Amino acid sequence: MPDVKHFDPEATLDRVVDLFWERGADTTGIADIVKATGLSRSSLYATFGGKAQLQAAALGRYLERRSRPVFDALAADGRGVPAIAAFFERLVAARCSGEHARWGCLVTNTHATGIGGLPEIRDVLDRHHDALRSAMRAALEAAHAAGRLRPGVDVEAAAEALALQAYAVNLRSRAGAEPAALLAAVRAVLNGFTTTEER
Amino acid sequence: MPDVKHFDPEATLDRVVDLFWERGADTTGIADIVKATGLSRSSLYATFGGKAQLQAAALGRYLERRSRPVFDALAADGRGVPAIAAFFERLVAARCSGEHARWGCLVTNTHATGIGGLPEIRDVLDRHHDALRSAMRAALEAAHAAGRLRPGVDVEAAAEALALQAYAVNLRSRAGAEPAALLAAVRAVLNGFTTTEER
DNA sequence: CTTATCTTGGAATGACTATTCCAAGTTAGG
DNA sequence: CCTAACTTGGAATAGTCATTCCAAGATAAG
Numbered sequence: 001m002p003d004v005k006h007f008d009p010e011a012t013l014d015r016v017v018d019l020f021w022e023r024g025a026d027t028t029g030i031a032d033i034v035k036a037t038g039l040s041r042s043s044l045y046a047t048f049g050g051k052a053q054l055q056a057a058a059l060g061r062y063l064e065r066r067s068r069p070v071f072d073a074l075a076a077d078g079r080g081v082p083a084i085a086a087f088f089e090r091l092v093a094a095r096c097s098g099e100h101a102r103w104g105c106l107v108t109n110t111h112a113t114g115i116g117g118l119p120e121i122r123d124v125l126d127r128h129h130d131a132l133r134s135a136m137r138a139a140l141e142a143a144h145a146a147g148r149l150r151p152g153v154d155v156e157a158a159a160e161a162l163a164l165q166a167y168a169v170n171l172r173s174r175a176g177a178e179p180a181a182l183l184a185a186v187r188a189v190l191n192g193f194t195t196t197e198e199r
Numbered sequence: 200m201p202d203v204k205h206f207d208p209e210a211t212l213d214r215v216v217d218l219f220w221e222r223g224a225d226t227t228g229i230a231d232i233v234k235a236t237g238l239s240r241s242s243l244y245a246t247f248g249g250k251a252q253l254q255a256a257a258l259g260r261y262l263e264r265r266s267r268p269v270f271d272a273l274a275a276d277g278r279g280v281p282a283i284a285a286f287f288e289r290l291v292a293a294r295c296s297g298e299h300a301r302w303g304c305l306v307t308n309t310h311a312t313g314i315g316g317l318p319e320i321r322d323v324l325d326r327h328h329d330a331l332r333s334a335m336r337a338a339l340e341a342a343h344a345a346g347r348l349r350p351g352v353d354v355e356a357a358a359e360a361l362a363l364q365a366y367a368v369n370l371r372s373r374a375g376a377e378p379a380a381l382l383a384a385v386r387a388v389l390n391g392f393t394t395t396e397e398r
Numbered sequence: 399c400t401t402a403t404c405t406t407g408g409a410a411t412g413a414c415t416a417t418t419c420c421a422a423g424t425t426a427g428g
Numbered sequence: 429c430c431t432a433a434c435t436t437g438g439a440a441t442a443g444t445c446a447t448t449c450c451a452a453g454a455t456a457a458g
């Protein structure tokens with residue numbers, strides 16, 4: 001008997017992700033969302049419940065659609081060192097040029113901003129960090145299996161360090177950092193963990 | 200003939216720094232500042248000019264009073280590797296415990312938030328990065344002079360990498376990161392750059 | 399003490415904030 | 429067709445935002 005939704009909630013969430021990603025959730029008003037999505041306040045509140053829940057939903061969707069696939073690809077890539085290098089090369093390229101240049105990463109940005117919000121937001125931050133660090137650990141273990149890991153390297157600590165480098169790349173790219181400088185820094189860290197059997 | 204100010208502008212700015220640092224500039228209203236500093240809107244606007252200029256002034260003061268002294272101490276410390284290790288140990292401690300625990304770094308937070316503001320804000324971000332990276336470079340050169348640098352390490356890239364690690368420590372500490380995990384990551388990066396002649 | 403010049407408190411402003419509510423419209427099963 | 433259950437547009441609300449303005453008070457030089 002009921003009526004059915006006249007719009008696609010997931011497509012709407014994608015547009016909200018873009019708004020929060022580029023401008024930040026705090027500086028984006030409901031009016032901006034209404035204008036960008038084309039639907040009305042009533043439908044927004046009926047579907048998502050309010051701005052706080054909308055922010056949590058958008059952040060979760062960003063993690064699942066933007067971050068998770070890349071992390072999974074890194075974890076599944078058996079090459080080890082080249083996989084990590086490729087991850088960072090694509091990261092720097094995506095952060096400094098193209099459609100989302102200088103937007104940074106929504107999850108990274110939320111660290112500085114959305115900590116005081118819903119507890120679900122902090123949960124997404126934790127899940128993001130676990131996924132990123134686990135992917136780095138898997139890649140480092142593949143590097144170890146290939147004999148490319150320097151003796152004495154703590155895999156867990158190195159995985160955390162590489163994850164931290166990714167956060168910093170996301171952050172500094174927003175301020176206009178040079179891609180070459182970011183890449184050189186990341187390569188230096190990676191070189192410190194590995195032996196140079198390639199090239 | 201003129202009247203003189205009935206309050207200390209620098210002390211006021213210190214309180215504003217704390218507000219912006221803990222809660223963020225976007226989520227802090229003029230009313231909050233009035234309440235925290237005790238002075239009136241009129242005096243605020245007459246002295247600082249508005250919220251945007253107030254944010255730029257607070258950010259600049261944070262850089263000069265909080266960041267710069269630590270960077271200068273690192274650059275002047277001739278010990279090399281131990282100086283870098285001590286810098287990060289104190290950083291992690293300050294970010295995870297004590298008076299400003301879990302506040303992160305105002306400059307780091309501003310990367311994710313205040314890029315769209317006054318151009319002076321971006322200037323402070325650049326000055327901060329230059330000062331941090333230069334201090335790291337000086338410390339790495341001291342390490343090189345002491346024979347502690349692994350052969351083939353690019354000092355400039357390593358300095359950038361250590362600066363990036365500091366940003367990430369600041370960021371992740373806001374989300375409740377474990378001090379031990381942050382320290383282990385930083386030590387792993389530093390170990391990758393250096394030889395273990397100590398202890 | 400007078401006076402010019404600044405500071406200060408408080409009220410007032412208008413534009414925006416998120417959120418709620420309701421009547422009108424739309425859908426699909428009976 | 430009819431009706432129950434939902435969606436939707438738009439108006440309305442109460443609060444907060446940064447900012448401005450003005451009269452009253454304070455200060456120090458002459």
